Amino acid sequence: MANCCNDSACEIEKLRERQYGTLKWVLGINLFMFLVEITAGILASSTALLADSLDMLGDSIVYGFSLYVVAKSVRWKAISAMIKGSIMAGFGLFVLGQATYKLVFPAVPTYELIGIFGLLALIANGICLLLLWKHRSEDINMKSVWICSRNDIIANSSVLVAAVGVWLTQNQWPDIVIGVAIAFLFLRSSFYVIKEAKSLS
Secondary structure: OOOHHHOHHHHHHHHHHHHHHHHHHHHHHHHHHHHHHHHHHHHHOOHHHHHHHHHHHHHHHHHHHHHHHOOOOHHHHHHHHHHHHHHHHHHHHHHHHHHHHHHHOOOOOOHHHHHHHHHHHHHHHHHHHHHHHOOOOOOHHHHHHHHHHHHHHHHHHHHHHHHHHHHHHOOOHHHHHHHHHHHHHHHHHHHHHHHHHHHHO
16 A cells, blocks of 8 residues: 555645644744834834834734645635735835834934844744745745745844944934835835736736
């Protein structure tokens, strides 16, 4: 009798189980960090931290969709990727709006909080990226998830740069500039994911 592991259907099922397990971990990490970072962003009056926290929430929604479509068809995975891209675009536009608000009502953010929670977010997303690395080329669903996680590392590093900039200048501008840069990263990635999804739909 043939071993189940030699059967392609069995291999696909095992792949889906591995993807499902990984996505549950990264979903939990991102939901926790969203709550931590949005609280810190409000307390610190930081555009960069708020942008990063919304990125965490966006990723949590993305991972939730990804969990749902793990066992679905390519068409469903393309639809999920399209939704993810739209969510990323929405958060990018929201952060641009928040940065505009800070220009009208200026407030120097607390660089200590930006630095501490930016570093914590970087560590959390580093763990997520390592968990997702092995899945990055498996399908459009996991590829779009991996892109989100990679962007998080860039965003977190930028938040640390904002903390140093605010400390050196005692001004809100480094925080606003980094927040806007993260927003444009959201928008750029959303266009890429939507384009990939359209090619499969």
